[in-house]
Amino acid sequence: MLKFLLCFLLVTNAGLFALQRGYLDALLPDQPDPQRLQLQRDPERLRLLSFEAATAPVAVAAPVTLACIELGDFSEPEAVHFEAALGALDIRSTPVRRRLAExxxxxxxxxxxxxxxxxxxxxxxxxxxxxxxxxxxxxxxxxxxxxxxxxxxxxxxxxxxxxxxxxxxxxxxxxxxxxxxxxSRFAMQLHDLDDAGVTAAIELAATVAKVARRECAAR
Incomplete structure (x- = not known):
């Protein structure tokens, strides 16, 4: 009986040792870690890339060029009207009023x-x-x-x-x-406008008065 227990312990220890060392992995079915599976987000969206796709250069978007324009000449009531109407447009630029010649x-x-x-x-x-x-x-x-x-x-x-x-x-x-x-006559300067903002500002100014467009120095 004692010999049987001794043999059983030796076999059990040998099996645990082989399991810990990975000697028995080939005999066991694949069992993914359930905890890691739970931590994955949108696993169905994962896809394998070819070597060419993985090493292809990433396209970089061209920088947006921002402009500064000056619109004028406005009378004082026209300048006030233009400033008020400008607030209704999606233009993130605060107009700077510049006084011209009397x-x-x-x-x-x-x-x-x-x-x-x-x-x-x-x-x-x-x-x-x-x-x-x-x-x-x-x-x-x-x-x-x-x-x-x-x-x-x-x-x-x-x-x-x-x-x-x-x-x-x-x-x-x-x-x-x-x-x-x-x-007094006034000109209105608008800074940091994209192309759409420039077009919108010019079209708005044309509804207020007959004005000229000039370029101005960016801040």
């Missing part, structure tokens, strides 16, 4: 001061003889006091047309000057 609100075609009321009356009579009817004597104090207004216009082009008409009628002393308060 320009007169209106243009006046006029004859300079005649010195006093009598001089203004004589000039008025001369204009009537030439067939000019649309005029009045300037009464506001200043360098044009007792001058003759021949028309006030919102644009220089319209004033030029009026001056040419008066010249054909024989009026030689008329000229064009600024009239009324001056108004």
């Amino acid at each position: 320009e007169p609100a209106s243009q006046i075609v006029f004859i300079p001061s005649q010195g006093d009321k009598e001089g203004a009356d004589r000039k008025s009579a001369e204009l009537r003889r030439l067939g000019v009817k649309d005029f009045y004597v300037l009464q506001t104090a200043g360098e044009r006091h007792f001058g003759i207004s021949l028309g006030v216009f919102r644009s220089r082009g319209a004033a030029d047309v009026r001056l040419a008409e008066l010249t054909r009628q024989g009026v030689r002393s008329a000229r064009i000057g600024a009239f009324g308060n001056t108004g």
Whole structure:
């Protein structure tokens, strides 16, 4: 009996030793580690790659070029309108307002001061003889006091047309000057725009005013 137990222990120890060393792996069926299987995520999406596919260079996306544009010229109300409308677009750029040169609100075609009321009356009579009817004597104090207004216009082009008409009628002393308060003009700079942002900003500006596009330095 003692010999039997001794033989049994020797055989058992030899079997455990062989199992630990892996000598019996060929005799055992494959049994994946269940814990590792539970840790796998989306195992059905795994696929084997060929050597060529595994070693092929990875394509790198080209960097996106960002631009800076300046749109102008806006009057102050137009600039405010553009800024407000810009907020509704998907453009992640805060506009920077830049003040441009001041320009007169209106243009006046006029004859300079005649010195006093009598001089203004004589000039008025001369204009009537030439067939000019649309005029009045300037009464506001200043360098044009007792001058003759021949028309006030919102644009220089319209004033030029009026001056040419008066010249054909024989009026030689008329000229064009600024009239009324001056108004500021503004340009709006937009930084870090992609191509879609540039297109959207230009299209929006065209709905607000007739503006020019200029490039500006990136920040």
